[in-house]
Amino acid sequence: MRTIKLTVCYDGSNYFGFQRQAKEITVQQILEEKLARVCGEPVTVTGSGRTDAGVHARCQVVSFTTGGTIPTANLPRALNSILPEDIRALRAEEARPGFNARKDASxxxxxxxxxxxxxxxxxxxxxxxxxxxxxxxxxxxxxxxxxxxxxxxxxxxxxxxxxxxxxxxxxxxxxxxxxxxxxxxxxxxxxxxxxxxxxxxxxxxxxxxxxxxxxxxxxxxxxxxxxxxxxxxxxxxxxxxxxxxxxxxxxxxx
Structure with missing residues (x-):
């Protein structure tokens, strides 16, 4: 399994915050749905922070593990082709095993x-x-x-x-x-x-x-x-x- 560090930005106006909610649309939900398509398997992301409804991010970092083989250099372009226009993937990097976007943030x-x-x-x-x-x-x-x-x-x-x-x-x-x-x-x-x-x-x-x-x-x-x-x-x-x-x-x- 690979550990990926993905940096994204988003306009939070249309979302009920970052963290997945049972009955509301959130940034995490959208990212996981689109990453599943790109990686060919279910994906769960961990965000560096849980922005509230209406809050924006110029630089939100998420981490996830995947057995997918898509090169990190191609991941942002593939994601952006299917993400809504108010969420953009900026860059992706291979991270060390165990990297956690929230716990490792300094x-x-x-x-x-x-x-x-x-x-x-x-x-x-x-x-x-x-x-x-x-x-x-x-x-x-x-x-x-x-x-x-x-x-x-x-x-x-x-x-x-x-x-x-x-x-x-x-x-x-x-x-x-x-x-x-x-x-x-x-x-x-x-x-x-x-x-x-x-x-x-x-x-x-x-x-x-x-x-x-x-x-x-x-x-x-x-x-x-x-x-x-x-x-x-x-x-x-x-x-x-x-x-x-x-x-x-x-x-x-x-």
Missing amino acids: RKEYEYRIRYTPEPDPFSRNYAWQMKERLDVEKMNEAAAKLMGTHDFSGFQSTGSTQVSPVKTIYRSCWETEADGTLVYHIAGNGFVYHMVRNLVWSMVQIGLGKKTPQAMAEELKQKRGEFENSPAPAQGLYLAKVEYEPFIYENEK
Whole structure:
């Protein structure tokens, strides 16, 4: 059996998240159905992360085993010929036996996008949080900087988190403004509790609106409330941007 590391991207607007559901269409379901056709046998994939309904991925990594003989160089092209247009296979690699896209991930990076739209914009509604109010990005960045390092994020997890530990290390946390005025939050860490990024964004938006001070972020980190007390930021603004792994030897490099 071969172990394959497959990198895909997708527009999550039409899916009930990544993970397979009993009665809803998900990205995992579509990938497994199409991989079964390409590999000539049933395939079960493991994703690096379980994006929620409406969340997008620029770089989602999945792993699976197969006895199929299709060369990895041909796998993305074969998949893309039968995948829906809102899911694309980017690259495929032979991985070491036992490689697991979720358990072996050492760093994940997300981005969250906010657009200032005095009137609702039908073209960006599925790809950003649209806001009528201007935000103080300087104060939001001051708050974002307080997330750097290792912290207990139990106060920023939503009910249903399956993480063993809420203690996570954050390597990057900052807001940037793009040329068209879109605000983009970048956060990278060794792991994330359920809804953590969206809950952090919601809190920083309150700071950007002047409802809280940047120091409130540090105080909320210390509270360890057990779960987030407010609704998370809307799903459509969130993107899984990058997944990294510790170096290891691929089978085709031996």
